[in-house]
Amino acid sequence: MPKHDTPLLDQLESGPWPSFVKDLKRQAEKNPACWDILGQMEVSYEDKITHWKHGGIVGVFGYGGGIVGRYSDMPKRFPGVAHFHTVRVNQPSSKFYNTKVLRQIMDIWERRGSGMTNMHGSTGDLVLLGTFTEELEEIFYELTHDVGVDLGGSGGNLRTPSCCLGQARCEWSCYDTAEACHNITMTYQDELHRPAFPYKFKTKFSGCPNDCVAAIARSDFSVIGTWRDDIRIDQAAVKGYVNGEFPANGGAHAGGDWGPFNIKKEVIDLCPTNCMWMEGDELKIDNAECTRCMHCLNVMPRALRPGLDQGASILIGAKAPILDGAQLSTLIVPFIKMDAENEFEEYKEIIEKCWDWWMEEGKNRERIGESMQRIGLPTFLKIMEIDPIPQHVKEPRSNPYVFWKEEEVEGGFERDLAEFRKRHPM
Amino acid sequence: MGFDPANPMKDRITDIGPPHYAQYYPQVIKENKGKWLYHEITQPGVLKHVSESGAECYTVRCASARLISTSLIYDMCDIADEHCDGILRFTTRNNVEFMVDSADKVQPLVDACNAHGMLPVGGTGAGVTNIVHTQGWVHCHTPATDASGPVKAVMDELFDYFTSMTLPAQVRIALACCLNMCGAVHCSDIAILGVHRKPPLIDHDTITSVCELPLAIASCPLGAIKPAKGTNSAGEEVKSVTVNNDRCMFCGNCYTMCPSMPLADPEGDGIAILVGGKISNARSMPKFSKMVIPFLPNTPPRWPETVAAVKNILEVYAKDAKKYERVGEWAERIGWEKFFEKCNIPFTDKSVDDYRLAYDTWRTSTQFKFTSHIK
Numbered sequence: 001m002p003k004h005d006t007p008l009l010d011q012l013e014s015g016p017w018p019s020f021v022k023d024l025k026r027q028a029e030k031n032p033a034c035w036d037i038l039g040q041m042e043v044s045y046e047d048k049i050t051h052w053k054h055g056g057i058v059g060v061f062g063y064g065g066g067i068v069g070r071y072s073d074m075p076k077r078f079p080g081v082a083h084f085h086t087v088r089v090n091q092p093s094s095k096f097y098n099t100k101v102l103r104q105i106m107d108i109w110e111r112r113g114s115g116m117t118n119m120h121g122s123t124g125d126l127v128l129l130g131t132f133t134e135e136l137e138e139i140f141y142e143l144t145h146d147v148g149v150d151l152g153g154s155g156g157n158l159r160t161p162s163c164c165l166g167q168a169r170c171e172w173s174c175y176d177t178a179e180a181c182h183n184i185t186m187t188y189q190d191e192l193h194r195p196a197f198p199y200k201f202k203t204k205f206s207g208c209p210n211d212c213v214a215a216i217a218r219s220d221f222s223v224i225g226t227w228r229d230d231i232r233i234d235q236a237a238v239k240g241y242v243n244g245e246f247p248a249n250g251g252a253h254a255g256g257d258w259g260p261f262n263i264k265k266e267v268i269d270l271c272p273t274n275c276m277w278m279e280g281d282e283l284k285i286d287n288a289e290c291t292r293c294m295h296c297l298n299v300m301p302r303a304l305r306p307g308l309d310q311g312a313s314i315l316i317g318a319k320a321p322i323l324d325g326a327q328l329s330t331l332i333v334p335f336i337k338m339d340a341e342n343e344f345e346e347y348k349e350i351i352e353k354c355w356d357w358w359m360e361e362g363k364n365r366e367r368i369g370e371s372m373q374r375i376g377l378p379t380f381l382k383i384m385e386i387d388p389i390p391q392h393v394k395e396p397r398s399n400p401y402v403f404w405k406e407e408e409v410e411g412g413f414e415r416d417l418a419e420f421r422k423r424h425p426m
Numbered sequence: 427m428g429f430d431p432a433n434p435m436k437d438r439i440t441d442i443g444p445p446h447y448a449q450y451y452p453q454v455i456k457e458n459k460g461k462w463l464y465h466e467i468t469q470p471g472v473l474k475h476v477s478e479s480g481a482e483c484y485t486v487r488c489a490s491a492r493l494i495s496t497s498l499i500y501d502m503c504d505i506a507d508e509h510c511d512g513i514l515r516f517t518t519r520n521n522v523e524f525m526v527d528s529a530d531k532v533q534p535l536v537d538a539c540n541a542h543g544m545l546p547v548g549g550t551g552a553g554v555t556n557i558v559h560t561q562g563w564v565h566c567h568t569p570a571t572d573a574s575g576p577v578k579a580v581m582d583e584l585f586d587y588f589t590s591m592t593l594p595a596q597v598r599i600a601l602a603c604c605l606n607m608c609g610a611v612h613c614s615d616i617a618i619l620g621v622h623r624k625p626p627l628i629d630h631d632t633i634t635s636v637c638e639l640p641l642a643i644a645s646c647p648l649g650a651i652k653p654a655k656g657t658n659s660a661g662e663e664v665k666s667v668t669v670n671n672d673r674c675m676f677c678g679n680c681y682t683m684c685p686s687m688p689l690a691d692p693e694g695d696g697i698a699i700l701v702g703g704k705i706s707n708a709r710s711m712p713k714f715s716k717m718v719i720p721f722l723p724n725t726p727p728r729w730p731e732t733v734a735a736v737k738n739i740l741e742v743y744a745k746d747a748k749k750y751e752r753v754g755e756w757a758e759r760i761g762w763e764k765f766f767e768k769c770n771i772p773f774t775d776k777s778v779d780d781y782r783l784a785y786d787t788w789r790t791s792t793q794f795k796f797t798s799h800i801k
Contacts, residue, residue, distance in 0.1 A: 012578050012727050012728070015582030017581035018489055018490060019578060020491040020493040020494070023494055023498055024493075024495065030496075030497065044563035044726075045563070049563075050569050052565065052566065053567060054567050054681070055567060061438075070565060084565065090443060090444040092445050092447040093444070094447060095518075097515065097516075098450050098512050099512040102499060103503055106500060118492050118561075119492065119499070120518075129493070129564075130565070138428065141429035148442065150441065150442045150443050162518070167460040168451060169483060169485070170475075171463055171464055171465060182447055185444060186443045189443055209706070209707035209708070211706055211712070214518070216705060216707075216712050217610055217613040217712065218610045249551070250465050250467055251466045251551065252467055252551030252591055253591060254591050255552070255590045256591070256592045256749070266749065266750065270750060272709055272710065293707050295708045295750070298708055301466075302463070320605075320607035321605055321607060321612060322605055323647040323677065324782055325782060326607075326612040328712055
């Protein structure tokens with residue numbers, strides 16, 4: 001039986017999209033705390049404002065992250081959510097699960113939490129939503145001992161790394177994103193669990209420039225697969241697309257009335273660098289001019305594949321708007337190999353160099369992208385011991401304000417005024 | 427033996443990290459990882475991947491509300507046990523995916539998902555897939571709107587675009603319930619963003635004890651917060667701060683640092699709509715979403731103004747854009763003045779940037795279109 005009337009939320013039970021209200025009510029039969037979730041949320045729907053108190057520092061011994069504290073500001077009225085802490089469970093790479101491990105986690109969560117989850121949080125963790133302080137150590141014990149899973153990150157630390165589907169089920173992935181994500185998560189467990197950074201630090205692994213895990217927008221350290229040789233072309237398959245034997249764009253436009261496939265209009269003319277043309281019925285690509293945007297591969301997946309010399313570009317500094325506006329990651333290292341055989345050595349060398357500097361020089365609550373803005377890209381590149389190249393910028397600067405260093409200017413900055421005045425009296 | 431509160435460090439296991447992913451791969455993926463040749467979408471919500479070996483993997487994609495119960499997850503497990511050898515996965519956009527290794531297993535799986543009632547099949551290709559979103563009023567302490575409610579309301583209205591592929595390109599919608607943007611809506615085709623519009627209250631009763639005043643002062647990017655004496659409810663003078671309201675841009679960073687400076691307000695808070703962002707590098711470079719509607723009120727439970735605004739933009743785009751064009755690419759081709767005209771969205775000063783680096787967005791050219799904006 002419902003514990004509270006929820007006439008506003010009840011209106012979200014209808015409609016074709018899955019209803020979280022229906023789901024909460026169903027769960028409430030097992031976890032009565034869900035009635036209080038509904039009750040407090042209904043009050044928020046009436047009041048148009050949140051009823052969660054600010055913050056709350058809770059955790060498990062030895063870790064500085066992984067639990068987000070939350071308390072109701074109406075604990076008497078809704079005692080089931082008086083504490084409503086979140087447990088972040090580090091997801092397996094690419095979010096594959098077997099039902100055994102999922103059921104184990106859910107069993108714990110029905111016993112010790114609200115029974116509500118997020119599959120998944122924005123950073124990638126499996127989020128268990130809502131439990132009491134006294135349950136936290138018990139949950140952590142059972143997760144680590146009985147299931148063999150660990151907590152993810154929160155606070156000023158390495159946040160839980162995440163990756164796209166990668167080579168598991170995608171033809172475009174230029175490195176093994178799942179293995180990279182796993183290896184790097186395991187290598188940096190201390191950085192993940194014990195906050196020692198100025199602020200949060202996210203790293204995400206996308207297999208190709210389509211960037212399905214949004215690395216370029218959502219991670220401080222973005223690793224995006226690419227290649228540096230020639231796109232592989234299967235000319236027979238090109239003909240197949242031209243003749244309409246294969247659906248363009250993998251059939252993604254099947255529901256629209258777009259007419260027959262036109263390779264000139266849909267591929268060649270949309271190439272951002274105009275580096276493709278037809279010679280007879282053969283598709284030609286000037287690969288030296290290609291910027292690997294993925295459009296032609298997306299449209300003709302059977303005919304075009306990434307080259308074989310594969311690796312990743314490293315871009316640094318993405319973040320959401322707080323404080324000085326949103327930033328996308330900036331290209332820093334155009335190409336590295338991402339090899340499991342050498343334990344992603346090149347990646348680790350670069351990220352550790354970033355951290356060494358940022359932990360010294362980053363200000364409190366300053367994302368690395370903001371630190372980069374503050375000191376400027378040329379200085380950041382110097383710190384990273386990377387020579388500046390045109391690929392680092394969209395265009396050269398248009399203002400003339402170069403910060404020349406004394407050693408770069410003949411004779412240095414020290415000059416003799418008396419000598420100057422001999423020739424240039426006032 | 428479970429956890430012993432008297433001896434919390436006994437047998438403690440830490441830093442084991444996530445379980446190894448490979449144990450959770452379906453057999454067809456174990457055997458064909460790195461060998462996939464191409465894919466096709468055989469029907470909305472169903473992907474077919476073909477390997478060099480000739481093996482096929484079929485994926486059925488279903489929506490979830492992201493805020494989901496253990497009961498629903500058990501149901502997903504039941505479907506995976508019955509159809510998929512006990513394996514399933516989730517996408518970065520909160521969909522759940524079930525995989526099988528032959529075409530004849532697809533329809534029974536699709537039927538099982540449809541029969542469930544909470545697992546609609548779709549979210550592929552040139553349609554609207556699941557909305558990436560945040561917590562809102564169900565868990566967050568800084569939101570300016572709810573998350574699950576507006577998402578449910580918007581997707582009920584756009585449901586046909588989830589189960590079909592009729593649009594010029596994929597349209598990624600995201601919702602973040604405040605400017606912290608846990609939902610990272612800043613690069614979405616259509617972004618629904620919770621915004622505050624009232625400066626923080628200052629609770630002189632608590633500020634001295636719960637806030638580090640220098641941190642609260644430093645938290646303001648515009649220097650609008652200054653140290654000042656305040657008077658608490660007992661009439662005593664206390665060390666506190668003052669806010670220059672004219673300078674406040676309602677970012678909420680002060681509240682993040684200081685619980686005694688709440689911004690949230692039933693009338694002040696609401697939703698802004700930003701459009702034209704993208705993540706993918708395909709054709710054009712990744713780009714930010716741009717603010718086109720600065721404010722819509724919070725109107726639970728179904729946020730009709732927000733739903734109508736999103737649907738309007740989506741449908742004007744659907745009619746007007748060329749094949750493959752994302753919302754932002756379309757808006758740039760026709761020009762933003764045309765975007766506002768075609769979408770019948772009033773252009774206001776709120777869409778003109780006056781924050782840092784604003785000049786980059788001002789038009790320094792004689793190239794423009796004579797739309798109805800020019801009187």
